[in-house]
Amino acid sequence: MNFEKEQNDRIEYIEQILKEYLPEEAGLQKYVIEAMNYSVLGGGKRIRPLLMLETFCLFQKKISKVIEPFMAAIEMIHTYSLVHDDLPAMDNDEYRRGRKTTHVVYGEAMGILAGDGLLNYAYEVACKAFDMGENPVMIADAVKVLARKPGIYGMIGGQVVDVLANGSPLDKERLDFIYKLKTSALIECSMLIGAILGGATKEELEIIEQIASDVGLAFQIQDDILDVTSTLEVLGKPIGSDEKNSKTTYVTLEGLEKSKEDVQMISDRALKNLNMLKLNYKENLFLEELIRRLVSREK
Amino acid sequence: MNFEKEQNDRIEYIEQILKEYLPEEAGLQKYVIEAMNYSVLGGGKRIRPLLMLETFCLFQKKISKVIEPFMAAIEMIHTYSLVHDDLPAMDNDEYRRGRKTTHVVYGEAMGILAGDGLLNYAYEVACKAFDMGENPVMIADAVKVLARKPGIYGMIGGQVVDVLANGSPLDKERLDFIYKLKTSALIECSMLIGAILGGATKEELEIIEQIASDVGLAFQIQDDILDVTSTLEVLGKPIGSDEKNSKTTYVTLEGLEKSKEDVQMISDRALKNLNMLKLNYKENLFLEELIRRLVSREK
Numbered sequence: 001m002n003f004e005k006e007q008n009d010r011i012e013y014i015e016q017i018l019k020e021y022l023p024e025e026a027g028l029q030k031y032v033i034e035a036m037n038y039s040v041l042g043g044g045k046r047i048r049p050l051l052m053l054e055t056f057c058l059f060q061k062k063i064s065k066v067i068e069p070f071m072a073a074i075e076m077i078h079t080y081s082l083v084h085d086d087l088p089a090m091d092n093d094e095y096r097r098g099r100k101t102t103h104v105v106y107g108e109a110m111g112i113l114a115g116d117g118l119l120n121y122a123y124e125v126a127c128k129a130f131d132m133g134e135n136p137v138m139i140a141d142a143v144k145v146l147a148r149k150p151g152i153y154g155m156i157g158g159q160v161v162d163v164l165a166n167g168s169p170l171d172k173e174r175l176d177f178i179y180k181l182k183t184s185a186l187i188e189c190s191m192l193i194g195a196i197l198g199g200a201t202k203e204e205l206e207i208i209e210q211i212a213s214d215v216g217l218a219f220q221i222q223d224d225i226l227d228v229t230s231t232l233e234v235l236g237k238p239i240g241s242d243e244k245n246s247k248t249t250y251v252t253l254e255g256l257e258k259s260k261e262d263v264q265m266i267s268d269r270a271l272k273n274l275n276m277l278k279l280n281y282k283e284n285l286f287l288e289e290l291i292r293r294l295v296s297r298e299k
Numbered sequence: 300m301n302f303e304k305e306q307n308d309r310i311e312y313i314e315q316i317l318k319e320y321l322p323e324e325a326g327l328q329k330y331v332i333e334a335m336n337y338s339v340l341g342g343g344k345r346i347r348p349l350l351m352l353e354t355f356c357l358f359q360k361k362i363s364k365v366i367e368p369f370m371a372a373i374e375m376i377h378t379y380s381l382v383h384d385d386l387p388a389m390d391n392d393e394y395r396r397g398r399k400t401t402h403v404v405y406g407e408a409m410g411i412l413a414g415d416g417l418l419n420y421a422y423e424v425a426c427k428a429f430d431m432g433e434n435p436v437m438i439a440d441a442v443k444v445l446a447r448k449p450g451i452y453g454m455i456g457g458q459v460v461d462v463l464a465n466g467s468p469l470d471k472e473r474l475d476f477i478y479k480l481k482t483s484a485l486i487e488c489s490m491l492i493g494a495i496l497g498g499a500t501k502e503e504l505e506i507i508e509q510i511a512s513d514v515g516l517a518f519q520i521q522d523d524i525l526d527v528t529s530t531l532e533v534l535g536k537p538i539g540s541d542e543k544n545s546k547t548t549y550v551t552l553e554g555l556e557k558s559k560e561d562v563q564m565i566s567d568r569a570l571k572n573l574n575m576l577k578l579n580y581k582e583n584l585f586l587e588e589l590i591r592r593l594v595s596r597e598k
Contacts, residue, residue: 028476029456031463036451084415089387089407108388109462112411116383116418117455123422123446130443136435143442144429147422152335156416157328163408164330177327 003289010053014046014071021072021125035106035114036121040079043097047294048074048186051215052194054287055208058277059198069129070142070193073122077150078186080118081159087111090163122146142193149189158182170248179250184216191215207273211291214270218295221263224249226299228256234299267295302588309352313345313370320371320424334405334413335420339378342396346593347373347485350514351493353586354507357576358497368428369441369492372421376449377485379417380458386410389462421445441492448488457481469547478549483515490514506572510590513569517594520562523548525598527555533598566594 018040023033049071056067086093086101087108094104103111126146129139148154158181161174170178191212195205227242228251242249251259270291278284317339322332348370355366385392385400386407393403402410425445428438447453457480460473469477490511494504526541527550541548550558569590577583 023451027452027456028473029451029459032455032459033451080415084411087388087411089411110459112383112386112388113455113459113462115415116379117451117459119415119418120446120450120455123442124450127439127443127446130436130439136439137429140426140429140435140439143422144426147419147426151419151423152322152328152332152416153326156331156412156419157326160328160331160409160412160416163412174327 001285001289003286003293006286007050007290010050011046014049014053014075015041017049017068017071018075021069021128023121031106032110032113032117035102035110036076036117038105039083039102039114039118040076042099044075044079046075048078048190050290051187051212051287052190054284054290055191055194056198057194058284058287059195059200059204064134064197066129066132066134066139067194067197069125069127070146070197073126073146074186074190074193076118076122076125077146077155077189080115080122081150081155081186083111083115083118085159119150138196138199142196145189145192145196149185149192154181154185154189158185165248167245167247169246170253172253175248175250175253179217179220180213183220184213187216187219188212204277207277211270211273214266214273215291215294218263218266218270221250221259221266222295222297224251225256225259225263226297227251230298263295267291270295300584300588302585302592305585306349306589309349310345313348313352313374314340316348316367316370317374320368320427322420330405331409331412331416334401334409335375335416337404338382338401338413338417339375341398343374343378345374347377347489349589350486350511350586351489353583353589354490354493355497356493357583357586358494358499358503363433363496365428365431365433365438366493366496368424368426369445369496372425372445373485373489373492375417375421375424376445376454376488379414379421380449380454380485382410382414382417384458386414418449437495437498441495444488444491444495448484448491453480453484453488457484464547466544466546468545469552471552474547474549474552478516478519479512482519483512486515486518487511503576506576510569510572513565513572514590514593517562517565517569520549520558520565521594521596523550524555524558524562525596526550529597562594566590569594 022037022040025033025037052071052074053067056063082096083102085091086096087103093101095101102114106114126143129142130136150156158178162178162182165174188209191208192205195208200208224242227239227249230239254262271288274288274291321336321339324332324336351370351373352366381395382401384390385395386402392400394400401413405413422445425442428441429435449455457477461477461481464473487508490507491504494507499507523541526538526548529538553561570587573587573590
């Protein structure tokens, strides 16, 4: 398998879906739509729609149209969270992925409204799945997950605890809460929706949720490790920023060696769970390799 | 009919529903939940859930539980829009209904996140309707409306054009667009969902949407008229604020007399349409009186 080529093919497909589902830049409210599209089409690894798609493929051989609005919706939700995170009252970031952030280009009021617009439009787009001739109960189950995981008991909940800490030291309970919700919740959302639309059973959904939770956690711990062990050249951004900002991370709480062991243990567990599912369904080597690379990446 | 008593009874019921569906103030993310609940439970006339409920009652004799999550959801969406409107980057309001605004009490970051939380939670709450044993296609139709009307082709769209005008004079096209979307969209959303859950036909839904659009428009024009004709004592807020802020209103564009005539014409049309529906269903005198009072109110 040429992983890079397979990944690029899929990302190209996802970019197409995004363009198809993003709103047309027309009407008197055109300006906010431009701000929304600017935010979504600013690059990014499209990890969430990719995980959704590949989880779906664990259960189904052929891609169904019904997953497409959800792939667009999850990326809109991820993007809205970045747009609002970047606002002056939050992280006050002026650049993201080498481009000016949305509120810097379009103004702070439009930053707020473009974020609101993306969150709201994600549900509008996901509801298009009800008109594709599939079982409405299955679609409803997917919409429920799309509403729960990004919310106050998911991503927003993690974000709140992170914002409230405001740079002061965190205990293990709070750090786990933030990692579980801020990072893992949208990964769980993506993989669960892929599995629901693929027709997974209740037991399979539980395994998928556990895999997703582990992938999110391992990804986040690896991020903390790289901030200590990598170099500016490899990472493409300054290392040591966590220490400089006196930020509590998995590494500051558990030490570097234990953190490395835990990443290994958590990602092994995720891959073992994935292999349990593979007993029933066609192998998805791509998903396996994607997870391996997400958690053991060097940048 | 003792209108005030009937209205108070219904508002009491709506307040109960809101309390039932608002999230419990617990968990590490408790602070944002407090901010959400503070915002929603700050009073208000509950016009949107009330119109939803009464429109439902046009079509059904007995209130069904399935409408309750939607009544809570529409009020959460209305409230999130106020919380974000009040932010420093938007209207920068420190008081609303005599209480400090959410961001003043909880900080600007929590104001943003509480608004996001309310918008997102509205969909989470509405999805509970899928678990009440009703037809999932009907619930899906209601969720679709709940996603479309508050969004960029509805309320947010109107808000964007209003914010972009930034106090400069508006032409008729823009003013109509703002009134139609910023005010009418959530009224349409409320009445349409009430009608959908009540089992209205496609033709009836079109009439309901027209009534709701007229009610929103007449309500808004009446607001402009009162700013010119009322007194501080009656209105409970300073009059003449539109002129002071050089704000374009229906009255500045069309004149006071024409505005009064138009309110009359539009509300007559709404009531005539409502009476067309009454041919098929039990009278809803309360809804008729509610609409009459909304558009011809003196404060």
